[in-house]
Amino acid sequence: MQTKALLLTNINQLLTLRTTSAGPRRGAALSELGIVENAAVLCLGGRIASVGTTKAALRDSWLKKNRKKVAEIDCSGRVVLPGFVDSHTHPVFAHPRLVDFEKRIAGASYEEIAEAGGGIRSSIAGVRKTGKPALTQKVLAAFRDMAAHGTTTVEAKSGYGLDFASEIKSLETIRAAAKQWPGTLVPTFLGAHTVPPEFREHRQDYVDLMCNKMIPAVAKRKLARFADVFCDRGAFSAEESQRIFGAAREHGLEIRAHMGQLSETRLEKFLRFKPTSLDHMDYVNEADVAALAASNTVATFVPGANYFLGLTRYPEARKLIAAGVAVALATDYNPGSSPTLSMPMAMSLACTHMKLSPAEAIVAGTINGACALQLDERKGSIEPGKDADLAVFDVGDYREIPYWFGANHCVMTVMNGLPVSSNLRALN
Numbered sequence: 001m002q003t004k005a006l007l008l009t010n011i012n013q014l015l016t017l018r019t020t021s022a023g024p025r026r027g028a029a030l031s032e033l034g035i036v037e038n039a040a041v042l043c044l045g046g047r048i049a050s051v052g053t054t055k056a057a058l059r060d061s062w063l064k065k066n067r068k069k070v071a072e073i074d075c076s077g078r079v080v081l082p083g084f085v086d087s088h089t090h091p092v093f094a095h096p097r098l099v100d101f102e103k104r105i106a107g108a109s110y111e112e113i114a115e116a117g118g119g120i121r122s123s124i125a126g127v128r129k130t131g132k133p134a135l136t137q138k139v140l141a142a143f144r145d146m147a148a149h150g151t152t153t154v155e156a157k158s159g160y161g162l163d164f165a166s167e168i169k170s171l172e173t174i175r176a177a178a179k180q181w182p183g184t185l186v187p188t189f190l191g192a193h194t195v196p197p198e199f200r201e202h203r204q205d206y207v208d209l210m211c212n213k214m215i216p217a218v219a220k221r222k223l224a225r226f227a228d229v230f231c232d233r234g235a236f237s238a239e240e241s242q243r244i245f246g247a248a249r250e251h252g253l254e255i256r257a258h259m260g261q262l263s264e265t266r267l268e269k270f271l272r273f274k275p276t277s278l279d280h281m282d283y284v285n286e287a288d289v290a291a292l293a294a295s296n297t298v299a300t301f302v303p304g305a306n307y308f309l310g311l312t313r314y315p316e317a318r319k320l321i322a323a324g325v326a327v328a329l330a331t332d333y334n335p336g337s338s339p340t341l342s343m344p345m346a347m348s349l350a351c352t353h354m355k356l357s358p359a360e361a362i363v364a365g366t367i368n369g370a371c372a373l374q375l376d377e378r379k380g381s382i383e384p385g386k387d388a389d390l391a392v393f394d395v396g397d398y399r400e401i402p403y404w405f406g407a408n409h410c411v412m413t414v415m416n417g418l419p420v421s422s423n424l425r426a427l428n
Helices: 027-031 054-058 061-069 098-105 110-115 119-129 132-148 164-178 203-220 238-250 286-294 303-308 317-322 343-354 358-364 367-372
Strands: 006-015 035-044 047-053 071-074 079-082 084-086 151-157 184-192 226-231 254-259 277-280 298-301 326-329 390-393 410-415 418-421
Touching (some): 027 317, 027 358, 047 054, 054 061, 098 110, 098 119, 110 119, 119 164, 132 151, 132 164, 132 410, 151 367, 151 390, 151 410, 164 184, 164 203, 184 203, 203 238, 226 238, 238 254, 298 367, 303 343, 317 326, 317 343, 326 343, 326 358, 343 358, 358 367
Parallel strands (some): 006 071, 006 079, 084 151, 151 184, 184 226, 226 254, 277 298, 298 326
Antiparallel strands (some): 006 035, 035 047, 079 390, 410 418
């Protein structure tokens, strides 16, 4: 979709997140927002052309000459920040898991529900039976709802088909939805989400299937950029996960993992694969923190899952930040443990339950999320040359974004230069 020149003016607070250093923000840098007041942003050809004050923008000679060709949006009294980068989602499913929800309310744990046939396994039949067109429309609707909350870049996983045909179908669904959405999609193969029922008694055969057939086919068809593994108690062992990582690397896929959600897994053997992100991280061995901090691997927190599962334990964010670990924030949108599309809600949970400051939560949900997807050269900050991905909030101060929990104050997103209002209507 072709985009016209776009100028946002009179921005009360523009959060540029500009920096002179590359890579994810750590420590004190997590709080640096690069705020410009009474600001303006000019977007040309889907990219940021200039950033500064409104006064300076209106003096620009190019703009004076071409102003009639530019769509102008007055952002008086509003906050503009980089579009959120939701670096961990599971959007390809057919139905919500309402029975699991009621069982958990009655006192059943996540693992008890899974053992009884609920959890991830209960979503398998729906994905296997549903056709690609219907799944595509559901995934596209989720992407549009995410954008309505300020998200412009989404990592999207397979993982509810768990056989060859259904995992391929899931990734093709993500690709088909991405073609109809102006935001940016990063597909991830998650065949290693759990062992499907038909392989429970011979799980090694399923690992063989992934390594020898699924991963090669996904890579050959360029259906995914990443491979992910749920490495935890009740899912895949450390040894199985390392074998899957090895196969993914052999076929040119980048690595990420669900790690430390339910139990502790030592990280040393995994860090040698140079994963871009290790997600959840509720349980981390003290001896692994220094090695994680010395790496470029991002620890991605998904507090929506802790909240929805009714857990009292959350990742020890302050300890990891103090040690110099790079941290990101994502929704973990999925039908079982985190059915939220809202990055502002994830930010609010990170602030109230993990004690991130509002500034740290914004950095974690933008530039550090982009680093977790290896997109930081294009996404996550508002700087000339980067993709024109912006979120406009009808609040006067950025701290209101996580403050008003459960409410959506995003009035517009700009995705690769295309402005879309929160009612999902393209503005040009």
